[in-house]
Amino acid sequence: MTGYLSVLRAIAHAVRDAVEDAWERREVWGQKVGKGADGTPTSLIDKIAEDAAMEELESLDPPLSVLTEERGYVNRGYSKVLVMDPVDGTYNAEKGIPFYSVSLAVAEKSLEGVTHALILNIPANREYHAVAGQGAYCCGRRISVRPFRREDSLFVINLGWSAPGRWAMATLRPKRSRSLGAASLEFALLAQGSADLVVYCFERGGALRVVDVAAAYLLVREAGGRMVDDSLNPLRMPLSLRVRKNVIAFADEAVLGEVGI
DSSP, rough: OOOOOHHHHHHHHHHHHHHHHHHGGGGGTOOEEOTTTTSOOOHHHHHHHHHHHHHHEEEHHSSEEEEEEETTTOSSSSSSEEEEEEEETTTHTTTTTOOOOEEEEEESGGGGGOOOOEEEEEETTEEEETTSSSOOEEETEEEEOOOOOOOGOEEEEOOEEEEEEHHHGGSSSSSEEEEEEOHHHHHHHHHHOOOSSEEESSSSOOSBBBHHHHHHHHHHHHHTTTEOOOSSSBOOOOOTTTOOOOOOEOOTTHHHHHOHH
């Protein structure tokens, strides 16, 4: 069997190809075709992508069980788990906004057990990957977070309908702020040194599930950044769709002082 990173890359390419093949049907990508394992609606583009990912997985037959957005946990008899979001940024894809990805990670027991990660920006065909202890890479080149400089600061902030006041105030602090609608790629911006802070923080309940953050968690860590919860404790999540958490990632602790934390 090939290595886990090769497996992730093959699955990501299968998803990319399936999405590209479905491009002429993009006007119906947002059509709801069912419900995912967590009870949220499944769009046609989600189903196209996940079907392609699972078909490639079955073809490769790696020693991995699966946790995915639409099917939930698929027990294939292995302790290591492929944590998969076949389309991160579904709304962007549905609306023709070229900022969405396939996000894949190999983990055991929990988020802290992620060992391999790959995020593919589908429209740009731009790959990020990381292996525990071996650094983070974009298109084969090593990447790292940057030191904080207020005069060049960029925060990526996603607050849903409402958010705790301290994080809402964070939108006023940087030189520039963005909200781009695809968590894995937004965290990748921090990992590659383009952003200083990424916030996903909702007032009620958590913003993200483990399928949303597993790959980005390792990428950010291997690039020298940190990912924490909204109490600034180390981010811990089980391999389950039932748990949602608010997530903050940063490169330099000086940025926390900037937002008054």
